[in-house]
Amino acid sequence: xxxxxxxxxxxxxxxxxxxxxxxxxxxxxxxxxxSLILTGQHGVYCISNRNPSKPRLDLQAVLAGIEGAKVLxxxxxxxxxxxxxxxxxxxxQANHSAAE
Numbered sequence: 797x798x799x800x801x802x803x804x805x806x807x808x809x810x811x812x813x814x815x816x817x818x819x820x821x822x823x824x825x826x827x828x829x830x831s832l833i834l835t836g837q838h839g840v841y842c843i844s845n846r847n848p849s850k851p852r853l854d855l856q857a858v859l860a861g862i863e864g865a866k867v868l869x870x871x872x873x874x875x876x877x878x879x880x881x882x883x884x885x886x887x888x889q890a891n892h893s894a895a896e
Contacts (some may be wrong), residue, residue, distance in 0.1 A: 818876050818877070
């Protein structure tokens, strides 16, 4: 079973609302958020010997990687949104100019 099968309902919902690319990125962001939560919960039990207020170094690295991936996906989604708004503004301006 692929991720497309497992998350079919979420993919259909988000792709309908946001388009294919942004919808898939939104589902990926949800998956990363879920992974971040589970890893964070695991970090409560796997504390560092050096600093008991933090998770072990390997979990810190995983958490940092997931956070970094989320930031990258959010930046791509923001860029796609800006491009979409730019195309819509250009189309509106072209329609307005043609009407004059």
